[in-house]
Amino acid sequence: MTPIEDRLRASLRERAGDVEATPLLWLEVDRRVTRRRRLAAWTVVAVTAAAAMAAVVVAPALLPDGTGPEIADRPAPIEDPTPSDDATVPPPGTVEPGPLLVATERLIRVLDTDGATLHADELPEEGESTVVGLAVRPGSTVEQVTAAVLTTAEGMYDLRVLRADADGLTLEVIDDPAHQPGQGAGPGLVVSGPVWAPDGMSLAWLEQDTTGVRLRTVGWDAAAGSEPPVTDHATLPLAGAPAGQLDLVDWVEVATDRTLVRVTSRVATDRWFELTLRRGADGAWSVEPGRTLDGVVAPPAGDGPVRALAGTIPAVDGAAVAPAWLVRVGVEGPVAVPLALDDPRPIALPAALLGPDGDLVPAWAVEVEGGLVVGNRRTGSAVVVGEDGDVTVLAETVAHLSPIR
Amino acid sequence: MLTIVRAAVDERSFAAVFNTHHRDAVRLAYLLTSDAAQAEDIVAEAFAKVYVRWRRGEVRDVGAYLRRAVANEANSKLRRRYLERREAGRQRGDDRGVRLIDEQAADRDAVWSALGRLPARQRQAVVLRYYEDLSEADTAELLGVSVGTVKSQVSRGLARLQALLEQPASESLPGGER
Incomplete structure (x- = not known):
């Protein structure tokens, strides 16, 4: 034993001897254990409710007596690809999704924290409308939800405002031309989004057609969807943006006067894209002259194309905000990369997430407390990923998901 | 009824596990972070994670499992660069007199x-x-x-x-x- 080792031991023992747990620790442990039980309930209830709703939507013709279907007995077994050997497995992850707004192609539901369906609405079949994207307005609560929902039918896009409260769920189309996606668009229009500005006062979506790529922003003076709209709407052409197949991911705050819109590409091999937006004195959002979508090479290079990103690592000393999670498709399959760690180890995701083309497009990912929910919009398959590597496959189909917070 | 009884037994048993191990866990977490409040947060999270596998009968040595959970939890917190900088400030201020x-x-x-x-x-x-x-x-x-x-x-x-x-x-x- 060297002198420095002796001194170190003495110091550690003395310090440790000074420490006693507070009486509140057990209460905190108990609270978190209760949350774990609720998570398990969330998974089970969400699956069961989805199965019941799907049966109502899909199979009425199979019910000759007109009665409703029985509630599914039990969900499909939850796949846990993590080996259970104590010696090699990190402690289990815990993901707290919280209340959610979820949707398949036509069915939109508000889920409580425990996965129970509080509200549901279905787009009418005759219009063949489908949900393209949705985003819960920041500041919403499970008692009072406001969300933007982008839908499409026969090549036309509609922006709708969803409201859900004690009186039920409403889904209104916004008629004002300034708020209609695709106004003046060329042929081959594809719209991606919507996303809310960090303060919840503006909304954006991405329009792509044969004439180019542009970001549209809109806002309201009062509540979202109220009349009349304010004048802070803007169309921001993105010259030189990579052509086609862009997915608008989110809109995050970098500094008090600076925000960042983040975009992924379904064809890019190693990067995502960012666009800095600033709000002018008139309230309208603008891009610095000459700026367009900047490609950001994903670290480490060569680990497969970036298919989704989520969350942010808070800026330090003015550094750019980085995603907390990347979803990539490497040679060995899809992975989630927790970039918030200095040495992020990719977490293998089940191959069930991949589509028939062997790729994960279009992908979506949402950071929730303790982890990530990632899915394939085309197939509706989705998984919950814990920060320490636990992966749970959701047995229900989810094409769109936005936390209520 | 059986489920309720089992849950109650679980909670009592886990409380016993907590009583046996929490002091050592808090001390280790404190030595890894120099922050008493964060140490309790880490230990609470570690116990909650251990609980899930403990309840399934998958933990043979709770002390060792908990120690690893505490170390991982402390590491994941400290490895966030921004948190480390903030922690450095706290550590300098937390000399306990x-x-x-x-x-x-x-x-x-x-x-x-x-x-x-x-x-x-x-x-x-x-x-x-x-x-x-x-x-x-x-x-x-x-x-x-x-x-x-x-x-x-x-x-x-x-x-x-x-x-x-x-x-x-x-x-x-x-x-x-x-």
Whole structure:
């Protein structure tokens, strides 16, 4: 034993001897254990409710007596690809999704924290409308939800405002031309989004057609969807943006006067894209002259194309905000990369997430407390990923998901 | 009814597990973070994670499992760069009072202060080796690294501590090594 080792031991023992747990620790442990039980309930209830709703939507013709279907007995077994050997497995992850707004192609539901369906609405079949994207307005609560929902039918896009409260769920189309996606668009229009500005006062979506790529922003003076709209709407052409197949991911705050819109590409091999937006004195959002979508090479290079990103690592000393999670498709399959760690180890995701083309497009990912929910919009398959590597496959189909917070 | 009874039994049994292990866990977490409040947060999270596998009967050695959970949890917090910087500020402010009662106490304070300036992995390695008295192999397994890495981290950590302790106070770098 060297002198420095002796001194170190003495110091550690003395310090440790000074420490006693507070009486509140057990209460905190108990609270978190209760949350774990609720998570398990969330998974089970969400699956069961989805199965019941799907049966109502899909199979009425199979019910000759007109009665409703029985509630599914039990969900499909939850796949846990993590080996259970104590010696090699990190402690289990815990993901707290919280209340959610979820949707398949036509069915939109508000889920409580425990996965129970509080509200549901279905787009009418005759219009063949489908949900393209949705985003819960920041500041919403499970008692009072406001969300933007982008839908499409026969090549036309509609922006709708969803409201859900004690009186039920409403889904209104916004008629004002300034708020209609695709106004003046060329042929081959594809719209991606919507996303809310960090303060919840503006909304954006991405329009792509044969004439180019542009970001549209809109806002309201009062509540979202109220009349009349304010004048802070803007169309921001993105010259030189990579052509086609862009997915608008989110809109995050970098500094008090600076925000960042983040975009992924379904064809890019190693990067995502960012666009800095600033709000002018008139309230309208603008891009610095000459700026367009900047490609950001994903670290480490060569680990497969970036298919989704989520969350942010808070800026330090003015550094750019980085995603907390990347979803990539490497040679060995899809992975989630927790970039918030200095040495992020990719977490293998089940191959069930991949589509028939062997790729994960279009992908979506949402950071929730303790982890990530990632899915394939085309197939509706989705998984919950814990920060320490636990992966749970959701047995229900989810094409769109936005936390209520 | 059976489910309710089983849940109650679970809770009582887990409370016993908590009573047996929580003090050691909090002390380890504190030595890894220098922050009493964060140590409790880490331990609460570790117990909650252990509970899930404990309830399924998958944990053979709760103490060892909990120790690993605490180390992982502390590491995941400290490895966030922004948190580390913030923690450095807290650590400098959290000296738990002036303890210049005698030279030995002053020395232990100096060692403790220097420990707070080690990189997270070096700090974990020396705490596990010199407080928990884990072997190099056990430390390596707990941290998920090779024995060689543990040897290297401990060696560098001790050398760094030695250097910091020999350094005049006026030469100390604010914020410590990052």
